[in-house]
Amino acid sequence: MIEVERLTKYYGTVRGIEDVSFKVEKGEIVGFLGPNGSGKTTTMRILTCVFPQTEGKATVAGLDVLKKSLEVKKKIGYLPENVPLYPDMRVDAYLNFVAEAKGVEKRKRKSTIAEVTEQCGIKEVAHRLIGNLSKGFRQRVGIAQALIHNPEVLILDEPTIGLDPKQTIEMRELIKGLKGERTIILSTHILPEVSVTCERVIIIHEGRIIAVDKPENLVNRLQKSSRTYLKIRGPSPKVMERLKVIPGILDVERKEVFPGDTYGYIVDAKKDVYLGDHLFPLILENNWKLWEMKTVSMSLEDIFIHLVTEEDRGA
Amino acid sequence: MNFLPIFKKEIRSYFTSLIAYIVLTVFLIISGYLYYSDLAAFVVWGGESLTQGLWQFLLHDIRLILLLTIPLLTMRLFAEEKKLGTIELLVTYPLRDIEILAGKYLACLCVFILMLFLTLLYPFVLALFHTVEPEPLCAGYLGLFLLGAAFISCGIFVSSLTENQIVAALVSSGFIFFFWLIDWNESVASPQLAQVLHHISFFEHFYNFARGVIDTKDIVFFILFSFFFLFLTLRSLESRRWKGLK
Numbered sequence: 001m002i003e004v005e006r007l008t009k010y011y012g013t014v015r016g017i018e019d020v021s022f023k024v025e026k027g028e029i030v031g032f033l034g035p036n037g038s039g040k041t042t043t044m045r046i047l048t049c050v051f052p053q054t055e056g057k058a059t060v061a062g063l064d065v066l067k068k069s070l071e072v073k074k075k076i077g078y079l080p081e082n083v084p085l086y087p088d089m090r091v092d093a094y095l096n097f098v099a100e101a102k103g104v105e106k107r108k109r110k111s112t113i114a115e116v117t118e119q120c121g122i123k124e125v126a127h128r129l130i131g132n133l134s135k136g137f138r139q140r141v142g143i144a145q146a147l148i149h150n151p152e153v154l155i156l157d158e159p160t161i162g163l164d165p166k167q168t169i170e171m172r173e174l175i176k177g178l179k180g181e182r183t184i185i186l187s188t189h190i191l192p193e194v195s196v197t198c199e200r201v202i203i204i205h206e207g208r209i210i211a212v213d214k215p216e217n218l219v220n221r222l223q224k225s226s227r228t229y230l231k232i233r234g235p236s237p238k239v240m241e242r243l244k245v246i247p248g249i250l251d252v253e254r255k256e257v258f259p260g261d262t263y264g265y266i267v268d269a270k271k272d273v274y275l276g277d278h279l280f281p282l283i284l285e286n287n288w289k290l291w292e293m294k295t296v297s298m299s300l301e302d303i304f305i306h307l308v309t310e311e312d313r314g315a
Numbered sequence: 316m317n318f319l320p321i322f323k324k325e326i327r328s329y330f331t332s333l334i335a336y337i338v339l340t341v342f343l344i345i346s347g348y349l350y351y352s353d354l355a356a357f358v359v360w361g362g363e364s365l366t367q368g369l370w371q372f373l374l375h376d377i378r379l380i381l382l383l384t385i386p387l388l389t390m391r392l393f394a395e396e397k398k399l400g401t402i403e404l405l406v407t408y409p410l411r412d413i414e415i416l417a418g419k420y421l422a423c424l425c426v427f428i429l430m431l432f433l434t435l436l437y438p439f440v441l442a443l444f445h446t447v448e449p450e451p452l453c454a455g456y457l458g459l460f461l462l463g464a465a466f467i468s469c470g471i472f473v474s475s476l477t478e479n480q481i482v483a484a485l486v487s488s489g490f491i492f493f494f495w496l497i498d499w500n501e502s503v504a505s506p507q508l509a510q511v512l513h514h515i516s517f518f519e520h521f522y523n524f525a526r527g528v529i530d531t532k533d534i535v536f537f538i539l540f541s542f543f544f545l546f547l548t549l550r551s552l553e554s555r556r557w558k559g560l561k
Contacts, residue, residue: 048407051555073409084400088332089324100320101408145404 001026001153001183002047007056009042016042017207020056024183024200026152029175031198031215032187039207040187041081044155047185048078060153074103077146081157083138087131091122091141094130095148102149112148120144120174136167143174154178156186160193172197203307210307225250225268227296228275233262234288240265242282248273262291317410321418325392326425334391335426342384342430349376350437370438374455374525377434381463382491388426389470390484392419393552397478412552416545420471427463431456451527458524461537462517466491468544475551491517 002024009016017039024030032040046053047060049069058065060072086094092113099109117123120140125133130141139159146154159175160168175197178184188194194201195215203211203218211218232239236254243252248270256264269275276293283290329335353372396402405415435456438447470487477483498516501509513519520533 045403050403050406070409070411073407076407078404078407080400080403082400084402084404086324086328086399086401088328093327097320097324098408100323101405101410103317103409 029184031194034204077151083142098145231292246278318417325422385466386484386487390480393475394483468541472544472548
């Protein structure tokens, strides 16, 4: 559905993206993951014909974004990052304008608007001024305007940024509900976001793609060990010594000191080892106290550091 | 050409954001006051032909108010879209740049025509107790219309360059004013240069219309002037293609 080949964009002498290539199949939800300023928005703007690339080729449904931009625009619904809307327009008037601008036929316009309003949950605010809406509703109006011509491709730039946790969950549900036949690309810098909504992730850093994979594969690939945090009451040197000899344990590190002979440890173990099997008998046997035990999952930062160092080593 | 969606949006926006009402009110109050003063002067002092001289005075006065009010109508057209960031969405809709421009230009032109239309009240009132010759008046209004259209295209161009509406208004006012005065330094310009300046000055071309003379040369000047600035605006909109947004 979307094919991007060696796409490069320079703003003057500043690099936006370089040599970006990927493919998105019809009906897929793909997440663009990367820190701010990594080139997510640049890529999206090229795909939505806001500006052209410096080099390379991008096609949407087989249509070149440079040569057939008018047709490409008809196939794409776009939600820019800060959801720019006209504050002095009412929601229904605004959607009517967008429908007209996007060439929705006059006799279908009313029913389309009603449908989209319903789908995005903005029926109750349809008569209100956009400028008076909360961030959550504005975001929904933004999605509604992107959907109004029933596009085959939906491109959403940071659709959950600035929303409260409840709104974020609702937004994710909304996006999942939009899938159907549609191809969706969304960008984010929040890792759980992608694992929840996306089938595939494209990780982009400093304008280059550094990984393309399913979210679970990425975590598996990068997380070579499982990491656990333990807070144990007991003599530290002995605890360390005994922990280290548990089969499958790779490394033990003392992290924190608490009053009353209590310490926090970070334990790295092989991925398929269940720490508790050996840990609990050990603690009982020595009459130590286990105060806390939790899995330390890999954060986005860790993944980036991993990928970036891998990249550097490769280069 | 699919300029209607933008056209309707702009018209709606003029009247929901109140800017059209405010500009209309200010315009009508000042032009009404000037009309009254001109008329009173002619009645008190008598003298010249009322129907010709009076309109000449009035048209020149309205011209001055347009200089101040039209930039207020054009300033928001692109500057606001840039400031709000809505231009980014607008350019992803299946509309050509020229359709966006045409929608905005025509919307502003319509508000301007409404302004002019309302001033027609003055000759109608006068016609109740004095004969009014319609022909020179028509020429005068054609002149005002062409002049306003040129102002608008100039203002819309400046608006496409900035995201600050105040800058847009001020710079277009200054720009128009400059084209007004451009041939006033005849005494220091060389004769050849003075000739050229003479031909590109608003003042000269409008003067004929105000006297009731329709000269194709003047019509062509205003139309060319408008098209030139609309062309520049189109280039300015396209510039995002080669320099990135903003």
